Amino acid sequence: MIIGFIFILFDKIFLEKNIIKNTEINNSICTGLYISIFYFTSISLGSLFFLSIQNVSKSGWSVIIxxxxxxxxxxxxxxxxMIFIILLLNAMNFIHIFHWMDYYLYDDTYGKYxxxxxxxxxxxxxxxxxxRSIIYTLGCSFFYLKIKKIxxxxxxxxxLNDYKKLYFISVIFIIFFSIxxxxxxxxxxxxxNPHWISTLFGWYxxxxxxxxxxSTITIISIYLNKKGFFPLFRNSHLHDLSKYLFSSSLLWTYIWFSQFLLYWYGNIPEEIIYFLKREEMYNSIHLWMLIPNFIIPFFGLINSKNKYDPKIVFTISLILLIGHYIDIYNLIAPDIYNNGLKFGISEIGSFLLIGSFFSYILFINFNKNKKELNHYTGNPFFKESKKYKYPHI
Incomplete structure (x- = not known):
């Protein structure tokens, strides 16, 4: 966390020495922070959504996880x-990440109408x-706390009544979060970029x-098992997690390709500007990121034996996390500035800072409830999960 602060501070000093406007400095730093905060928040949201799916499907194998x-x-x-704070700072005109909030865009007396x-x-x-942002923030926080409490x-x-409550709240969260x-x-x-539209973007x-x-669930499970804190986690559980990892990366690729194909075929200006802009700024990064997000996971996990090899699955999970950081960076950074935002010290510092805070929150929660990792006996499917064995392992 301290290293992250140092990187951000160094970047601010460097920019000031190069006589860059203070507003642009704040925008650059806040953009790096925004990308990292959104990235780590998306990991947590994905984990809660996956947990809710397991509760609703009454899946037995996954209970220990x-x-x-x-x-x-x-x-x-x-x-x-933290995301809401950045949005609020933008609304109060301290930073200018969301350009549609600038007042002069709505006044036809200005040249930038x-x-x-x-x-x-x-x-x-x-x-x-x-x-709307308050609803997202309070809604997701409420469902997390409620699921955790139940x-x-x-x-x-x-x-069994408490289990039914857990099932019900998970159903409501899936509906809520899907919308x-x-x-x-x-x-x-x-x-x-208010000029750009996409009907598939939300699903993407x-x-x-x-x-x-x-990916994060898999990495942490493998790590804790290797350190001896999670002995109930076996190759059978890893195999099923790997199947979800494989299928979810295919889902992401399918939606990516669907959006790309429709844009290429339709050739509508307000749609293709998304890809053209990124092609010019980052040398077709939207195509290169298919390597860590699709090609490596596909060929790495298509073999069933690889799915229960901790080293292979751990490596692929880590590659997917790197690939999706690139994806989120690609979604956000090009639309902040007309000439794009170059990845540099500020972005590295922001990633280290927010990543350290994310790890600290997780460490505190793991440290508080160490026993829960191996004694989640309240769930009626606990015994099934404990004894679970994939037939071909």
């Missing part, structure tokens, strides 16, 4: 709150925008949540 998923989701209140943004004022106006009670009572995740993607990312970002969430 539920505590891992809950702990990863513990960053949600902090991440969403933007008719397209004005036509979207019903949806993109600061009070309504902040109100799980804790269930672990003590072993009551708000679309609006969240529109507001927190797509509105950075949701698939990224799932991939990063499962």
């Amino acid at each position: 539920h505590p891992i998923m809950e702990k990863i989701a513990s960053f949600i209140p902090y991440g969403c709150f 933007d008719k397209i943004i004005v036509n979207k004022k019903f949806f993109l106006n600061i009070p309504f925008f902040l109100m 799980s804790s009670i269930l672990n003590k009572t072993h009551s 708000i995740s679309i609006f969240m993607a529109w507001d927190w990312i797509m509105s950075l 970002v949701l698939s990224s949540y799932i991939v990063t969430g499962i």
Whole structure:
């Protein structure tokens, strides 16, 4: 965390020496922070969403991994709150990441009057925008805390009624998140460039949540098992996690390709500007990131034997996390400045700073409830999960 502060401070001093406007310095630093906060928040959201899917599907194999998923989701209140602070700073005119908030775009007496943004004022106006963001922040935090509380009670009572409550709240969260995740993607990312539209964008970002969430669950499970803190986690559980990792990366690729193909075929200016801009700024990064996000996971996990090899799965999970950071960077950075945002010291410092805070929150939660990792006995499927064995291993 300290190293992250040093990197950001060094970048600010460097920019000031190069006589860059103070507003641009703040924008550069806040953009790096925004990308990192959104990235780590998406990991937590993906983990909670995956946990809810397991609860609703009444999946037996995954019960022993539920505590891992809950702990990863513990960053949600902090991440969403930090995102909201950045949005608030933008609304108060301290920074200018979301350009549609600039007042002169709505005044036709100025030379920068933007008719397209004005036509979207019903949806993109600061009070309504902040109100929606509050709903995202409070809603996701509420469901995380509620699921965590019911799980804790269930672990003590072993009551079927409490399990039904957990099932019900998970169903409601899946419905809630499936809807708000679309609006969240529109507001927190797509509105950075109000001239661009995509009907698939919300699902694209949701698939990224799932991939990063499962990747982090896998990495932490393998690490804790290797250190001896998670003996119930065996190759059979790893094999099933790997199948989810494989299928979720395919889902992300499918949506990526669907969006790309429709844009290429339609050739509509307000759509293809998304890819043309990134091709010019970052040398077709949207194509290169298929290597860590699709090609490596596909060929690495298509063999069933590889799915229960901890070293291979750990490496591929780590590659996927790196690949999806590149993806989120690619979604956000090009739309902040006309000439793009170059990856540098500020972005590295922001990643280290927020990553350290994310790790600290997880460490505190793991340290508080060490016993839960191997004694999640309240769930009626615990014994099934404990004895679970994949037939071909």
